[in-house]
């Protein structure tokens with residue numbers, strides 16, 4: 184039974200799939216302190232959070248069974264990603280579910296700042312009928328500068344057009360073609376800063392975007408411009424903004440986010456009549472909260488059930504076309520890694536993976552992670568190693584990883600070859616997917632074979648002589664070990680050969696020793712592939 188801790192207020196409807204799952208128990212405990220979380224996290228397999236819970240290295244250290252932290256939203260700046268990666272904890276987010284909601288909040292803020300809605304409301308409910316103090320401006324024909332043309336920025340741009348605004352956008356990934364398609368002007372930060380009547384930021388907070396709008400930008404802005412931040416506190420320098428408002432450069436500002444949340448009671452924004460604020464409400468609609476909770480719950484279930492998942496933040500994303508090619512090989516790759524590790528004596532120093540055929544044409548990094556996971560799991564335990572931390576663990580142990588690609592494959596459409604080098608020896612296993620047959624191991628060291636990679640296998644190396652197969656079979660039968668399938672591989676008649684037997688249960692150690700002692704037999708090893 185998997186245990187999932189929900190540590191922030193997350194939509195009940197959105198997590199229903201998790202609650203209904205027969206193999207999952209969900210505990211809702213919002214508002215716990217770091218110490219309280221450290222005390223209980225040890226019993227949980229997954230954690231669901233929004234932006235309030237700070238998922239620190241301490242919490243992850245205590246989360247001995249923690250496999251995944253699911254962020255019901257976009258920003259993961261409250262999660263220590265470095266610590267998660269080191270511990271093999273997958274961090275996923277729900278990047279699409281709150282895009283429109285946050286875009287709409289941006290408009291609510293932009294309209295509110297243009298027409299002084301909050302200030303006018305306060306006076307009106309206070310009994311004053313003040314029609315002189317709140318002369319606003321139209322959005323129409325104004326230049327809107329958008330920094331960050333990702334999901335939210337792009338939606339803002341689309342809607343701003345309907346208001347008759349001229350949109351100038353900047354994003355390091357914005358191309359001329361895309362800008363043209365969106366009907367916006369591709370600009371630089373400096374162009375936007377100097378020309379915008381309204382500005383809105385939609386970037387993440389990174390070292391590069393921190394204070395991207397600061398004192399020197401405010402100095403060159405159009406007098407009377409208005410600025411909105413519904414992305415992350417710290418993108419716009421708060422102190423510099425207050426100074427720009429006081430100097431009359433900025434006529435109004437609308438902030439949903441703060442450098443430190445919640446802001447201190449004496450935060451200068453809270454007493455400035457030209458700055459309006461909301462308490463990080465960008466994503467707070469019924470629809471968005473349901474969407475993000477559904478998205479994150481589905482992926483958490485997939486991870487717990489060891490199924491393919493998406494939206495991992497501490498792993499590079501896999502484009503859909505590449506995933507289509509690689510996904511069928513993930514399981515085979517892991518098994519090849521495991522097989523090779525069980526075959527190889529001594530500490531592994533180098534893992535060489537050769538991809539040939541169609542596989543050589545795509546970015547095979549994700550598949551390499553599975554292969555390395557298979558190799559390392561044999562020694563470190565499958566609980567310790569996963570596709571998030573496998574490369575990191577290999578590096579930590581100075582295991583060199585070499586990737587080779589051959590664009591043609593002699594006998595198979597695709598072939599994955601895993602070679603392991605230790606101080607003592609170098610061993611090799613190759614596998615492919617055969618149409619109609621599924622995954623197959625097709626080579627062990629220099630011997631061609633055809634073995635289904637699964638269950639309990641016995642690998643026997645021997646001299647190719649009459650009677651050997653019978654002797655091994657008799658010995659296993661006498662010890663009540665049933666043989667399901669058997670494969671022999673040899674290069675030349677009478678030369679060195681291998682035998683791969685698939686058996687119905689684990690083979691006792693003494694039986695393996697007896698096999699190895701049979702005449703003309705060099706070695707017998709049990710290989711278990713789960």
Ligand SMILES: NC(=O)c1ccc[n+]([C@@H]2O[C@H](COP(=O)([O-])OP(=O)(O)OC[C@H]3O[C@@H](n4cnc5c(N)ncnc54)[C@H](O)[C@@H]3O)[C@@H](O)[C@H]2O)c1
Nearest residue numbers: 257258285331332333334335354385386387413414465466
């Ligand atoms: N207020 C809220 O409640 C709320 C809700 C959702 C998202 N957000 C925040 O809004 C921001 C945008 O979210 P999104 O879903 O659109 O993300 P996104 O990843 O789709 O878009 C971010 C864009 O910023 C761009 N960018 C990065 N560095 C930049 C730079 N130096 N200059 C200009 N652009 C740069 C990226 O290339 C990307 O296109 C994030 O910070 C997210 O956390 C806030």
Ligand SMILES: O=C(O)[C@H](O)COP(=O)(O)O
Nearest residue numbers: 233234235256257258466
């Ligand atoms: O990054 C996000 O998704 C937003 O900042 C929303 O945060 P929240 O889930 O805490 O409202």
